[in-house]
Amino acid sequence: MSDSPHHPAWFVVLLSLCCCWTVCSPRPHHPTVPGTQPTQIHLSYTGSPTSMVVTWSTLNNTASMVEYGQGDFSLRNSGISTLFVDGGKKHNAQYIHRVVMTGLKPGFRYIYHVGSEESWSAIYSFTAVQDDTNWSPRFAVYGDLGYENAQSVARLTKEVQRGMYDAILHVGDFAYDMNDKDGEVGDAFMSLIQPIAAYLPYMTCVGNHETAYNFSHYINRFSMPGSHGKDMFYSFNIGPAHIISINTEVWYLDEEGSKDKVIRQREWLHKELEAANTPEQRQKQPWIILMGHRPMYCSNVAKDCIMDESFVRQGIPKQGMPGIEDLLYKYGVDLTIWAHEHSYERLWPVYDKMVMNGSMSQPYTNPQAPVHIITGSAGCKERLTPFVPNPKPWSAFRLDDYGYIRMTILNSTHLYLEQVSDDQDGVVVDSMQLIKLKHDSYSTRSYSGSRRDL
Ligand SMILES: *[C@@H]1O[C@H](CO)[C@@H](O)[C@H](O)[C@H]1NC(C)=O
Ligand SMILES: *[C@@H]1O[C@H](CO)[C@@H](O)[C@H](O)[C@H]1NC(C)=O
Ligand SMILES: *[C@@H]1O[C@H](CO)[C@@H](O)[C@H](O)[C@H]1NC(C)=O
Ligand SMILES: *[C@@H]1O[C@H](CO)[C@@H](O)[C@H](O)[C@H]1NC(C)=O
Numbered sequence: 001m002s003d004s005p006h007h008p009a010w011f012v013v014l015l016s017l018c019c020c021w022t023v024c025s026p027r028p029h030h031p032t033v034p035g036t037q038p039t040q041i042h043l044s045y046t047g048s049p050t051s052m053v054v055t056w057s058t059l060n061n062t063a064s065m066v067e068y069g070q071g072d073f074s075l076r077n078s079g080i081s082t083l084f085v086d087g088g089k090k091h092n093a094q095y096i097h098r099v100v101m102t103g104l105k106p107g108f109r110y111i112y113h114v115g116s117e118e119s120w121s122a123i124y125s126f127t128a129v130q131d132d133t134n135w136s137p138r139f140a141v142y143g144d145l146g147y148e149n150a151q152s153v154a155r156l157t158k159e160v161q162r163g164m165y166d167a168i169l170h171v172g173d174f175a176y177d178m179n180d181k182d183g184e185v186g187d188a189f190m191s192l193i194q195p196i197a198a199y200l201p202y203m204t205c206v207g208n209h210e211t212a213y214n215f216s217h218y219i220n221r222f223s224m225p226g227s228h229g230k231d232m233f234y235s236f237n238i239g240p241a242h243i244i245s246i247n248t249e250v251w252y253l254d255e256e257g258s259k260d261k262v263i264r265q266r267e268w269l270h271k272e273l274e275a276a277n278t279p280e281q282r283q284k285q286p287w288i289i290l291m292g293h294r295p296m297y298c299s300n301v302a303k304d305c306i307m308d309e310s311f312v313r314q315g316i317p318k319q320g321m322p323g324i325e326d327l328l329y330k331y332g333v334d335l336t337i338w339a340h341e342h343s344y345e346r347l348w349p350v351y352d353k354m355v356m357n358g359s360m361s362q363p364y365t366n367p368q369a370p371v372h373i374i375t376g377s378a379g380c381k382e383r384l385t386p387f388v389p390n391p392k393p394w395s396a397f398r399l400d401d402y403g404y405i406r407m408t409i410l411n412s413t414h415l416y417l418e419q420v421s422d423d424q425d426g427v428v429v430d431s432m433q434l435i436k437l438k439h440d441s442y443s444t445r446s447y448s449g450s451r452r453d454l
Pocket of ligand 1: 118
């Protein structure tokens with residue numbers, strides 16, 4: 001397009017028409033698809049390799065059908081729709097459809113379309129999750145992705161469509177915010193991520209930008225496994241990993257019943273970790289990975305980082321609300337992934353504010369505490385969060401630019417992750433190999449003799 005002087009006349013006419021179209025014409029307020037047309041199509045994993053959930057929206061109340069198969073539409077399932085009304089003045093309404101695709105052959109590629117006899121979507125595809133604990137699943141991991149300034153979306157879309165990942169982990173904060181403009185920002189965001197989320201399981205975690213109207217946008221728009229519904233915590237197995245998603249907002253609600261919510265989640269997490277940490281279970285899923293939106297440790301210029309104590313880590317003792325760091329230590333959680341701060345930070349293995357390296361030269365080989373990573377800079381209108389100048393000794397690497405993590409669980413002993421900088425055109429700016437020859441409680445090991453009883 002550099003030889004502009006030689007453009008034919010039609011090009012100039014076309015160009016001016018285009019300019020006029022964008023500059024002079026009013027933007028339609030609503031998308032111009034018929035009310036029966038499926039929009040905002042996204043997948044989520046059920047936890048069973050033979051099934052996958054697809055979720056979408058329509059303005060009209062239509063049937064909820066999906067046709068799918070290995071290169072054809074030989075399979076067909078129907079599901080349910082629920083009417084979701086935004087809490088804003090306009091009471092914008094949409095039907096949210098959920099259908100489980102069942103009978104999948106693990107590891108095989110499927111095509112599908114969704115809709116009803118009134119309107120069908122385009123064709124999408126996905127690969128059924130493998131049913132093999134020796135498989136090496138690959139994830140893109142990030143938090144804090146908005147509709148405006150969604151910087152990493154283009155790169156992620158390209159990489160997802162090239163087959164670089166098996167699932168996404170979105171560690172809280174969507175759209176900024178899904179309820180904004182009477183929910184239209186949520187609709188626009190879900191359409192923005194459709195070219196990602198229609199092709200692989202888009203697994204989520206709730207963040208502080210989802211609190212409006214009792215988290216109803218988050219609860220209605222996503223379909224995570226376990227159906228803990230309003231509690232918004234859940235877990236699933238994938239390959240050699242057990243992945244847990246928690247709700248860190250319970251410590252910040254500041255409303256009646258918050259304490260019950262904190263305690264209910266802790267009790268659930270306790271049982272959950274106990275079950276995941278039995279020798280038989282850890283034989284199958286050696287890696288326990290926990291994601292939550294607000295970090296326990298961080299070194300940004302932000303209230304959560306500057307406060308003396310993290311609520312998530314230590315709870316709010318004055319109000320009888322426990323934190324959860326002791327559980328992560330006791331049950332040998334390998335990796336924790338957080339967001340909320342709009343930056344990337346990797347920590348040395350840490351427990352109770354103490355660095356607990358595997359060894360000085362190989363801190364991530366058989367570490368003696370969980371490893372924490374913060375990745376909250378996929379891109380949003382709030383831009384980046386600066387760092388404090390002198391981080392604590394647990395901070396290993398920090399970078400204040402836009403990007404996301406690629407994580408591969410190589411096998412039962414090796415996990416690799418790297419941070420991609422979108423600002424630097426996709427350059428890998430940091431990486432870590434976590435090596436665990438044994439996965440179990442940290443508190444039963446000899447060095448922990450002096451630690452308080454957990
Ligand atoms: C869709 O819903 C609108 C509003 O309720 C209604 O006017 C229209 O007839 C419906 N269209 C179809 C195809 O059902
Ligand atoms: C939120 O939940 C509370 C308690 O369940 C309820 O009283 C309140 O009406 C709900 N608010 C909205 C906006 O749904
Ligand atoms: C942990 O390991 C890193 C990297 O070798 C080192 O810089 C740091 O000082 C170690 N911290 C402690 C407390 O051993
Ligand atoms: C696990 O992967 C690492 C890195 O690729 C490799 O060095 C190691 O031998 C593998 N271990 C097993 C048990 O396959």
